[in-house]
Amino acid sequence: MIDIVSQINATQREIANQAVATGEGRSLLLCRVYDAPIEDVWSACTDPERLSRWLGPIEGDLRAGGTFQLKDNAGGDILRCEEPRLIKVTWVLGEGMPxxxxxxxxxxxxxxxxxxxxxxxxxxxxxxxxxxxxxxGTIGIGCGWDLALLGLDLFLHGGVRFDPATWQDTPEGKEFAIRSCHAWGPAIQAAWGTSADDIATAIAFVVQHFAPETSGDR
Structure with a gap:
């Protein structure tokens, strides 16, 4: 069993203005501490075999200047790769804007x-x-990254293979999604001054995507 409350509380969430290559941008920021040395976390984020065990199968020329493609997910260019501290990539889903x-x-x-x-x-x-x-719309993106950070934690603590697509359909996965949606509420409200009623409506909207047929009350 996963301690869902502890996993949700382990991440700090923020939305901020941030310049991107094309000009003005908006950033989702997630921060948490992993009980593992930096070399182990770096390897889990860059070694294709290890990465596939918590994020998804990956192909490509995995070096600075190369490209990557996650199966049934995003692909892009590897802009920076500075071991063991920084990875920066473009992230493109389908025909969407990078x-x-x-x-x-x-x-x-x-x-x-x-x-x-x-x-x-x-x-x-x-x-x-x-x-x-x-x-x-923004809460949904944040929930997806919450799921990825959970997968990384499970992998670092026992080498657990984590399949987000399968797990999120389980009762435990739906509970995690609901709590993740609620956890992004304060960050959204701080970024846009959104009313409490609008936040509640937004959370309910995303909950029905990740966990249909639930009330979303937490």
């Missing part, structure tokens, strides 16, 4: 690793999501 994902690692207290993930999108993408779906 976004950027940067992972930063630092050695923390007692040999643990501080892990930061920043997903920066052109402002027009995020603003269009908000116009079309309300804050729920």
């Amino acid at each position: 976004t950027e994902v940067e992972v930063r690692l630092a050695t923390g207290y007692d040999g643990r690793t501080v892990f930061e993930l920043e997903h920066a999108s052109p402002a027009q993408i995020v603003d269009e999501l908000v116009r079309s779906y309300g804050p729920g």
Whole structure:
């Protein structure tokens, strides 16, 4: 069994303005500490065999200047790869506009690793999501990254192979999704000054995507 509350609480979440290659952008920021040395976390994030055990099968020329493709997920260019502290890639789903994902690692207290993930999108993408779906569009992206960070933690602590697509359909996975949606509420509210009623509506919208036929109350 996964301690879902502890996993949700382990991550700090924020939304901020951030420049991207195409100009003004919006960033989702996630930060948590892993009880593993930085070299182990770096390897889990860059070694294709290990990466496939918690994020998904990956192919490509995995070096700075190369490309990558996650099975049934995003692909892109590898912009920077500075062992063992920084990875930056473009992140493209289908025919969508490129976004950027940067992972930063630092050695923390007692040999643990501080892990930061920043997903920066052109402002027009995020603003269009908000116009079309309300804050729920951004919450959905954040929930997806929460699931990835959970998978990394499970892998680092026991080598557990984690299949997000399968697990998120389980009762435990749906519980995690609901709590993740709620956890992003304060970050959305702080970024856009969204009303409590609009946040509640947005959370309910995303919950029905990740965990249909649930009330979403937490």
